[in-house]
Amino acid sequence: MSKLQESLLELVRRTSTELPVDVVASLERGRATEAEGTAGAYAMGVIQDNIALARTASAPLCQDTGSVLFFVHGPVGLDTIAFREAAESAVRLATEKGWLRQNSVDSLTGANAGTNLGPGHPYIHFEAWRDDAVDVRLMLKGGGCENVGAQYALPDTALGAGRDLAGVRRCVLDAVVQAQGKGCGPGILGVCVGGDRATGYAASKEQLLRRMDDANPNPELDRLEKSLVEEANGLGIGPMGFGGTTTLLGVKIGVLNRLPASYFVSVSYMCWAHRRQGVVLDADRAIREWLY
Numbered sequence: 074m075s076k077l078q079e080s081l082l083e084l085v086r087r088t089s090t091e092l093p094v095d096v097v098a099s100l101e102r103g104r105a106t107e108a109e110g111t112a113g114a115y116a117m118g119v120i121q122d123n124i125a126l127a128r129t130a131s132a133p134l135c136q137d138t139g140s141v142l143f144f145v146h147g148p149v150g151l152d153t154i155a156f157r158e159a160a161e162s163a164v165r166l167a168t169e170k171g172w173l174r175q176n177s178v179d180s181l182t183g184a185n186a187g188t189n190l191g192p193g194h195p196y197i198h199f200e201a202w203r204d205d206a207v208d209v210r211l212m213l214k215g216g217g218c219e220n221v222g223a224q225y226a227l228p229d230t231a232l233g234a235g236r237d238l239a240g241v242r243r244c245v246l247d248a249v250v251q252a253q254g255k256g257c258g259p260g261i262l263g264v265c266v267g268g269d270r271a272t273g274y275a276a277s278k279e280q281l282l283r284r285m286d287d288a289n290p291n292p293e294l295d296r297l298e299k300s301l302v303e304e305a306n307g308l309g310i311g312p313m314g315f316g317g318t319t320t321l322l323g324v325k326i327g328v329l330n331r332l333p334a335s336y337f338v339s340v341s342y343m344c345w346a347h348r349r350q351g352v353v354l355d356a357d358r359a360i361r362e363w364l365y
Contacts, residue, residue: 077358081163093365103319113317141195254314257344268329273339
């Protein structure tokens, strides 16, 4: 096994079985707000127990180990073909070892090769940068939360949403209301304002790579992120839709340029099992640093 394959296999294992500390801290803060004896408090307690068991047993946090999404920054000249081969080998091995469920099927026939490999799976996005290190972020995104993502084209007369941040706010809150408990809440939302239908959704997922405790560099968006979490948690939807004060753990908003004719708001919903991890690889492709 090559050093790159070994590093990527460990990245997959850890992403599937251990939540990052910033996500765990957000869940603990949410648990503290739920009234004792309520369904919301019970749901949050079960989530915390699940996290501890998965970490101890090195077992998947969820039976749906999700789509396998790699985001890679590497130096100019990085052999992307060799990287993809190593990533696919790591995914195949992780599936054999049980860290990934046999979770990728042919869209036309429903056939399952049992390897988690096939067109578009895993998804790998490469971007070059002027650094010798390779930065690899991995997200495992389950189908339940993916199903309740939403995209809006503004203006939306039914929502009363215009082409401004007030309209964006209405879209995000509508997405939360429409999801209710179906996305395995409490959730985290990645939002993109602008772009086209494809780039908007892609960028909204990349927002989910941000740390839970970071601040948006745009002060106006930072205020909107915080106010949306507060408003959503005042809706009473709560964990798993059982009622309570923890509907969302966070909202992360990014912006892309758009055409004058279009104004899309794309919302990617992530479940409480926010399985994202990252590593920096050295020149030998060994893990030099964990990022979350």
